[in-house]
Amino acid sequence: MKWYIHSITNYFNFSGRARRKEYWLFLLFNILIITSLCIISEAILDTTGSEIFYYVVLLYMLFIIIPHLAVVVRRLHDIDKSGLFWFVRIIPVIGPIWLFVLLVEDSSHGNNRYGMNPKNISNEDAIDLIGKE
Numbered sequence: 001m002k003w004y005i006h007s008i009t010n011y012f013n014f015s016g017r018a019r020r021k022e023y024w025l026f027l028l029f030n031i032l033i034i035t036s037l038c039i040i041s042e043a044i045l046d047t048t049g050s051e052i053f054y055y056v057v058l059l060y061m062l063f064i065i066i067p068h069l070a071v072v073v074r075r076l077h078d079i080d081k082s083g084l085f086w087f088v089r090i091i092p093v094i095g096p097i098w099l100f101v102l103l104v105e106d107s108s109h110g111n112n113r114y115g116m117n118p119k120n121i122s123n124e125d126a127i128d129l130i131g132k133e
Helices: 002-009 020-048 054-078 083-090 094-104
Strands: none
Touching: 002 020, 002 054, 020 054, 020 094, 054 083, 054 094, 083 094
16 A cells, blocks of 8 residues: 555656556556445445446546556566656557557666665665665
8 A cells, every 4th residue: 555655656767667566556556446436436326326426436546547557657667767758558459459568577677767766675765664663
């Protein structure tokens, strides 16, 4: 959950690097939240006949677009690729597969043009303290 909150607090941060764990846990929590909201909205629809809760799901999805883009761009920076590689997903069939392969790649070692490696042991930033408490 701390990785999810960390990504939300970096709402407009498109610079720097994000490790795999940050991206995939952020994506996992989004899937869980959206699925839960959909189940709740379906239950409310069945009991009351009101579709109003679907707007909560829509609002959450609109809220999460920018943080999701930011964490994807930072993840691509971590493997020393430009954030513009996100548009590779537009290529039919092969594009989403290519983007998936890029997102599961390990970090480029050491510093790159986007900053320090977030997995670096000597890095004492707040991101390295997540999960070590």
